[in-house]
Amino acid sequence: MDAADRQALVTRYTEEVVTEPELGELLADGDPSVYIGYAPTGEMHIGHFTTIRKLADFLRAGLDVTVLIADLHAHLDDEKSPYELLNARSRYYQAATEAMVAAAGADPEAIEFVRGTDFQLSEEYALGLYRTAAETTLARSRRAASEVVRESDSPTVGGLFYPLMQSLDVRALEADIAYGGIDQRGIYMLARELLPEHGWHAPACVFAPLLSGLSGGKMSASEADSKVNLTDDREAIEEKIGGAYCPAGERADNGVLEYLEYLVFPVLAERGERFVIERPEEYGGDLVYEAYEPLEEAFLDGRLHPADLKPAVAAAVDEVIAPVRATLTDRPELLAEAYPETYGDD
């Protein structure tokens, strides 16, 4: 694979790359390392899946991929996860992530998993935290974290440590590239400022888009119907996608199209399969697409109606998620221990 192909593979389906030339240099020098961190908080969903699917691209491009299960971060962020549940949730996150990587057609064994507390308790790391804490203003830290850390009437200091620690993670994991959703942008821009003053280079950044919620607007963790969960069965998926905001001919805030572009088509391509839409003769009969772009074109033109599209998307999403769902069903203790209130032993 030549340099241009590698760069295209690394940057496809992304929201932003900071910066393309930096990324080009890293790829020219060899096989750079890339990392993404997930704070094991609420249940993983289809949004995680899209960012994880891209790890398959990274692996294929020859990058060293590390997934950080940022357990402490999950607690620092307004105690989203109780301290006592960090281990259980970390186990669940790693297992679910591995299942998604496999479902995306890549080898989970090729990815290195690291737990935050594996290195964040070291003297060196702690000293780095104290020093960056001294150098960073409250306003700067708050601004960096604003898109990630939960807003609260009574914010804790933990939310201020959060972006500092994430910056230090880049160095501790010796990552050349920091990868994450575009909501992570503020934090990695801070990391790019801080790290050069602490004996490390500024990371290049690759940002994935955040999927729109199915009920319009942003995807919300508190809104069950706004997203497809990994545990949703076929029926639940059909119901959610069937009820999704999806104005004919419009792309803005259209989660249904985004599911196709960022998850369904990439996975189908990996498997060499095509996307089939069953449509009544009265509306023109069945359709088959090999790529997303022509489908979007037809949708924007009005040649493809949402009512015909939705059932096909639901079926495809169900197929993509099925092996992940199976893993979670086969190992019920993962969810039961991570979320005892929801899946508690009965």
Add this chain to the structure above:
RNA sequence: CCGCCCUUAGCUCAGCCCGGUAGAGCAGCCGACUGUAGAUCGGCUUGUCCCCCGUUCAAAUCGGGGAGGGCGGACCA
């Protein structure tokens, strides 16, 4: 350590002073209209009123105790 404030529907809150077993907005659900959804109309649901004890015929409301949360003061050798 001291003082003050808050806790009522999924969310934000009103009601408490002057006891009569609970309301609004938003959300949600169901219909109508669209070949989906949304928007727009029409309709509907929801509550250990933080917990315990007491006063009373009757307590979200009054009294006492407790829990959780917030704010401020004091201490600054």
